[in-house]
Amino acid sequence: MHHTAIVFLEFGAVLLGLGILGALALRGGISPIPLYLIAGLAFGTGGVLPLATSTDFLEIGSELGVVLLLLTLGLEYNADELVTSLTGNARAGIVDLVLNAAPGAICALLLGWGPVAAVAMAGVTYATSSGITAKVLSDLGWLGNRETPTVLSLLVFEDLTMAVYLPVLTTLLAGLSFVQGAVSVGIALLTVSVVLVVALRFGRFIEAFVRSPNSEVLLLKVVGLALLVAGLAQQLQVSAAVGAFLVGIALSGQLAEDAHALLAPLRDLFAAVFFVFFGLQTDPAKILPVAGLAALLALVSMITKLLTGMYAARRAGIAKAGQARAGIALIPRGEFNIVIAGLAVGAGVHPDLGALAAAYVLILAAFGPLAAKLVQPFITSIAKRA
């Protein structure tokens, strides 16, 4: 068969399969992310139906997916919110960072994977999935709740931390010597700061450049700019994802909303490809041996997130029931954790890291929203008794 024909057949079958899985997830009221990962496992090496030809195509698609995921994430925030969140919630944010990065880092160190893997695993257990959590809050009607601003501020804090963390991780993964590494991290952090300052102070110039009444022109300009900055960031060892995230932050207001609406379908398509590709790279045979460890790690990080949420909500003057809801809302892990694991796997940190991260995210992406739903009546009864 012709090469293009095979690529189309395979890619089409994957997308169609994802569509069906997505429909199932929707009906079951769960996040589709774990199902996409499982699909990737099935199509990858050692899976039920290995794909042969279209892997290169899927790889590019998955990288586009990461760029679009972070670009749209950046679009959801404006610079003011980031600054307010940083100053107002620093203490809760730091508790979140320490409590939730620790399980991953300790786990990697205990396994003897080395310090670089520890930094990567810290990221895998730290970040809550803002996508899944926002959906849980909306689905359960918690958006108006008084603890919700606390939860959202923590998500903003995490995303901002990621903007600093990702370039540091990328540098570490590049395996440079200490001096080279230090220089590289320096350049990376400087770039992030410069872009953030530009976004905060001169965002309106970028907006004036991108703005267009025509949605086609707007789409091309936003995606073009994001890819350009992402490529540049990659070249400077900052990671393409952060570049795209910063472009998203620089745009705000009506323009950001319009761009978000235009990009959402594109992001959904390529983000799904990204999850599949991560699954593709992971050998399902390797999951089983680490499944117990992943479950334990998931349990520990559920408890640490619960504590984080309770601490942050209590500081905001929320009663017991609301504190519990805040903690539970923070449990889901998803896109970011896989992005981090993907970077580490790409750099060949440890052969088991991908499998562990995949199993871990599978559990928490699926169980997080479910836990929130199951626990809701229980929380209500606490509130009634109090």
Place this chain on the structure above:
Amino acid sequence: MEVEQTALPGIGLRHDFTTRKGQRVGVVSHRTGRRDLVIYDKEDPDAVCQTVKLNDEEADALAELLGAPRIVARLNQLHQQVEGLVSVQLPIPAGSPYAGRPMGDARVRTRTSASIVAVVRSGQVFASPGPDFPFSAGDIVVVVGGEESTAEVADILANG
């Protein structure tokens, strides 16, 4: 009455207040234009027990039902009392020659003998506007007068 405003990063804004009877209600304004009407649980004051999701249009309609019609209701009472008096609500359409011009330019009272008694703009009522009150497209003009004269006003507002 005090309305509390809270930012919801990444989502939008929340406004809430407590009624005199102790019920807390709020509105979550999404960036997308969606509005949620939320009612808080009396036993768990941090939690919402009822969320009503409204799109742009529904939210506008509800706001108007809650606010603006008070004056219109009073006007309806008025024209029930006085035989032959009609009150109508007329829009300033986007293509109206008077959109963006002062009310006096339309010379409604002189030309039709009907009176403009109020203008409703995005849920807010401007009662007895003066001749220099600027019309803008989308305003609703409340006119009182005879049946024929109010019909003429509709024509003036639409076509000049």
